[in-house]
Structure formats: structure tokens, C-alpha cells
Amino acid sequence: MNAIQTTKLTKYYGKSKGIVDVDMTVTEGEIYGFIGPNGAGKSTTIRTLLGLIHATSGSATIFGKDITTSGPEIREEVGYLPSEVFYYDDMRVIDLLKYSASFYKKDHKAIEQRIKRLAEMFDLDLKKKIDDLSYGNKKKVGIIQGLAHEPRLIILDEPTGGLDPLIQQQFFNLLKEENAKGATILFSSHILSEVQRLCDRVAIIKDGSIIKVEQIKTLLENSTKRFKLQLVNTPDPSAFAVDGVSDLAILDHSVSFLYRGRVNDITKMLVTQDLTDLLVEEPDLEEIFMHYYQKEDEQ
Amino acid sequence: MNVFFRELNAYRKSTIIWCASLAAILVVFMALYPAFTTDVAATRQVLAQFPAAMRNALNISLANFFTIYGFYGYLLGFAALAGAIQAMNVGNGIISKEVSGKTADFLLSKPMTRVRVMSAKLAAALAIIIITNVVFSGVSYLAALMVAPEKFAAGTLLLLASTMFLVQLVFLALGALFAVLIPKVKSVVSVSLPTVFTLYIIGTLGDVLGNDNVRYLSPFKFFDTNYIIRNVSLEGKFLVIEAAIIVVAIAASYVIYVKKDVRASA
Numbered sequence A: 001m002n003a004i005q006t007t008k009l010t011k012y013y014g015k016s017k018g019i020v021d022v023d024m025t026v027t028e029g030e031i032y033g034f035i036g037p038n039g040a041g042k043s044t045t046i047r048t049l050l051g052l053i054h055a056t057s058g059s060a061t062i063f064g065k066d067i068t069t070s071g072p073e074i075r076e077e078v079g080y081l082p083s084e085v086f087y088y089d090d091m092r093v094i095d096l097l098k099y100s101a102s103f104y105k106k107d108h109k110a111i112e113q114r115i116k117r118l119a120e121m122f123d124l125d126l127k128k129k130i131d132d133l134s135y136g137n138k139k140k141v142g143i144i145q146g147l148a149h150e151p152r153l154i155i156l157d158e159p160t161g162g163l164d165p166l167i168q169q170q171f172f173n174l175l176k177e178e179n180a181k182g183a184t185i186l187f188s189s190h191i192l193s194e195v196q197r198l199c200d201r202v203a204i205i206k207d208g209s210i211i212k213v214e215q216i217k218t219l220l221e222n223s224t225k226r227f228k229l230q231l232v233n234t235p236d237p238s239a240f241a242v243d244g245v246s247d248l249a250i251l252d253h254s255v256s257f258l259y260r261g262r263v264n265d266i267t268k269m270l271v272t273q274d275l276t277d278l279l280v281e282e283p284d285l286e287e288i289f290m291h292y293y294q295k296e297d298e299q
Numbered sequence B: 001m002n003v004f005f006r007e008l009n010a011y012r013k014s015t016i017i018w019c020a021s022l023a024a025i026l027v028v029f030m031a032l033y034p035a036f037t038t039d040v041a042a043t044r045q046v047l048a049q050f051p052a053a054m055r056n057a058l059n060i061s062l063a064n065f066f067t068i069y070g071f072y073g074y075l076l077g078f079a080a081l082a083g084a085i086q087a088m089n090v091g092n093g094i095i096s097k098e099v100s101g102k103t104a105d106f107l108l109s110k111p112m113t114r115v116r117v118m119s120a121k122l123a124a125a126l127a128i129i130i131i132t133n134v135v136f137s138g139v140s141y142l143a144a145l146m147v148a149p150e151k152f153a154a155g156t157l158l159l160l161a162s163t164m165f166l167v168q169l170v171f172l173a174l175g176a177l178f179a180v181l182i183p184k185v186k187s188v189v190s191v192s193l194p195t196v197f198t199l200y201i202i203g204t205l206g207d208v209l210g211n212d213n214v215r216y217l218s219p220f221k222f223f224d225t226n227y228i229i230r231n232v233s234l235e236g237k238f239l240v241i242e243a244a245i246i247v248v249a250i251a252a253s254y255v256i257y258v259k260k261d262v263r264a265s266a
Helices: A042-049 A071-076 A093-101 A108-121 A135-147 A165-180 A192-198 A216-221 A263-270 A285-298 B002-010 B012-038 B040-048 B052-057 B068-100 B104-108 B114-147 B154-181 B188-209 B212-216 B225-231 B236-259
Strands: A002-013 A016-027 A031-035 A057-062 A078-081 A153-157 A184-189 A201-206 A209-215 A225-231 A245-251 A254-259 A275-281
Touching: A002 A042, A002 A184, A016 A042, A016 A184, A016 A201, A016 A209, A031 A042, A031 A192, A042 A057, A042 A153, A042 A184, A071 A078, A078 A135, A093 A108, A093 A135, A108 A135, A108 A165, A135 A153, A135 A165, A153 A165, A165 A184, A165 A192, A184 A192, A201 A216, A209 A216, B002 B012, B002 B114, B012 B040, B012 B068, B012 B114, B052 B188, B068 B104, B068 B114, B068 B154, B068 B188, B068 B225, B104 B114, B114 B154, B114 B236, B154 B188, B154 B225, B154 B236, B188 B212
Parallel strands: A031 A184, A031 A201, A078 A153, A153 A184
Antiparallel strands: A002 A016, A002 A057, A201 A209, A225 A254, A225 A275, A245 A254
């Protein structure tokens, strides 16, 4: 069964575009990355799925249930951590987490035990008042309230802001644990290395539309390579005007570019150059991401 | 019930403060009653020199001002003003605070329909107003017992006291409606004070101008204390108007709240 399925999901805020015709399929048990810069439509998609905002058109299901008619049933199975966390300042952490637990039908004692375990894991003082917590600790409260009821679907919207690297690592380990137990994860981020570390598949969203869905492996293994050349002579830019070359940068005798296409074709061009050094490397996700963006812009 | 109890708990302090303040207003005013009744003829003469419009505006009727009911009706005008502010603060704040405090994401991503969230919040707001009125009515009765020179009908006094509850219900409903109509309420009092005082002034102006139709525009004038004292009942047509306002405001609040987009808090 698909954990999430959207069909032409569209949201306009008045006349301004949020997302347009978003088709997304997240299969149960996978960790699905959702990347794009701020304002691309990641949060709008997530908030529509959660029923916080209402779609202008299109449809979506979570575990086969329609988001417009089965909101509470769906949210019973979902844990959500937004990018910015705000809770009731007058409450103590433990009271907030028990309040959060009280909304779910699951065994409250089991949830409370898990709250304690997660609080220990993240070194969070449950007796403190929310108002007295640092932003990082509030984020830990957010993680615990989102995961304490062991949701089948975990939706994370830029979740790592405010977490130090150690806690981030613990958080990622926890997510992998949950995933190993069967939880599906939708992980939205604009930090590509995070997605690279965690996700199986990734959707790239730009200006409200998904422009590419790819296996992380495929994305990293695809024919896009970063070429770095050192030449004896000053490079002639026209020599690099080859199909598949992008992101060309020339500085003195150094040339750098991304290439997507048949290796034989690019080597034909390379043999015409007087090289002193050649480096071919895997581009990082950031470069691939920009590459997709450029491609989309060119179309 | 979790949202209901959470809200009762969140408003515990402010409810105690409002109850204590209303009780204090009541006790201070009622303590003045014996002073007004020591020389009724002289005081009546002084009050008679006031313009009738002013007496009306202050809820003073020469026919019954010196009875415990009339005096209590006079002070109710001020208590209802304070009560209206409390009711509007609660009705508005209990809903709008989730947006202004940016906690709407937390609450509305839980497995609960918005109708149930709204119902729990309105039920908590109503409970707060009922608690306030139970305290207010109890203190009213005890204060009247202390200062009334002779026996009085508790039913009439409590019927008078109930007008504050009725005024509060209207303002609670208006508060809820404004909470869903205004995209982001930064401060609850910036909504409640102008609304309450505008409607209070409209009612007072009606008294000053002697225009009875203004009664339909101001909830403060829906229930005339002199009518209640004379008839020991509330005016039916104003009960209907009150019910209609509340039903429309609450129904609209539900419809808007259910359809409303909760924009990102960042």
C-alpha cells in the first residue's frame, strides 16, 4: 500500500501559487526525501496532507484514506514535526507531552514510557517549563511529541534546525530505527546532505511543482559527473560547448564542469585538449540539485 | 475532554482574578446601599434633580432605586460592563491564542476534527462564564442578605443577576466570531475593549436620546432591570434576539474555523 499518494494536488493562496499538480507516491516503509529551496512548496504540500490547509484542487490519500474526509483517522497514524516548534509556554514539558499523548487512541501508558525513554535519549528535562527551554530543547520536545505514539507515517518539515550535530545524529539514528520497525518517513529539507544521509528516494520540487523523482542511488550514480581539468594553455570556452556540459567554470588554466551523457562523447573532446591533470568525481547532491534546476530552467 | 480541561486549566488564574474583581465591585457597591437608604427622601430629591436621560443611562429608577432590587440593578450596569469584557476576552482568546501563540500546528495536527476542537474550546469558555456567574450570584445573594433591611425575594435578585450571564453569552459568541474572522489577533483586549465599549456607549446613547429602538443594538440594554423588577421575568422578544445572535455568531464561527487555512507559523 502507498503511504502517501497525491494526484494533481494544487494549492493557491488567493492568486499566489503554492503548489501545482503535485503527483507524489510514497510507498509504505520508505524514507522519502523532499528537497527544494525555501518557498518551493514543501511545507504547502505537507500542510495540505495534514489538513492544516485545504487544497484548491486535486486529491491525496494517506494509507488509502482521503485527506479531506478522514483527517482524524489519518492523523492518528501520523507524527509531525514542523520546522518551527511552538508549544504552550505555561506548561511543563511532561504535561505538554502527556497532553499530546491524550489525543491518540493508543495505550497511554505505553506512550508515556516511550516519552521517558526518548527524553533520556535526548537528555531532556521533563519537569522544566516550556517557556524556560532553549530552542534546541523545544525542538527535542517536538521530536518526542511527534514520535512518542509510534506513528506509521512520520512527516518531518525541515526538522533539524536548532539541533546540534550530536543530537542530529541521534535523531537520524532514531528515524532509522523507526523505519526499520516499519515506519514510513517523509523528510523535507533544503539541506541536501541530510537527505543524502537518510533517504531512499527523493523528489525535487521547484516553484510548486515536482520536477524530478529519483532513487538517491540513481541520483548519485547517474551519468552526471564533475570534471576538473588542468590545461597547459589558456582554455578556449568554445571547445567545451558540447551537449551535456553544464555549470562550466574557467579560471586561468583550470576548467570545471558537470557532464551528463555518454563518457565516450566527452572523452573525444578531452583528447583534443592539452591536459596536465584530470579529475572526474561524483557530484554531491547539491550539484545534482542545481543541475536539475538549470535543466528545468532551460526547458 | 482533554482540550476542555486543558483550557479550563489555562484560564484558571484569570477566572479567579475576574471572579474576585467582580465580587469586589459588588461588595463595595452593596456596602454603600445602607448609606443611600438612611435618608431616602433627601437622596430621592437629589436624584430627582438629575436629568431623566442621565438617570436612565445610569440605570437609576426613582421608583425602585431605594429597594435592594433597584440598587442591585443599578450596580449590575457596571458589573455587566466588566463581565462583557471578561466574556469577550475568553471567547476570543480561547480560539485566537492558537494562531497568535503559533500552537495551531501542534493542536490541529492531532487526530481531532476542528469541530471537536472548537466545541471543546467553546464548552470551556462557557464553563468559565458559568463559574464566574455562580460566584457572582452567590456573592450577590450574600451581600444582599448583609445589607437589605428587610426580607427580599432571592428569585428576583438572582433573575437580575442572570442578566450579566446573558450579556456575557452574547459577548462570548462575538469574541469567538471575531477570533475566526480576524486573521491574526495580536492582543485580545484590542478586540474586546473597542467592541464592548462601542456597544455600551450605543446603549447609553439610546438612553440619553430616549430612543428605545437602540435597545436592539446593544446587548447591555436587552434586559431592562426595571421590567424584571416589575414582572419578575425577562422580556421574551429580547431572549429570542439574544438567542438568534448567539446561534448565528457561533454557527458562523464553526463554518469559518473548519474552512480556515492554518498558515505556516514561521
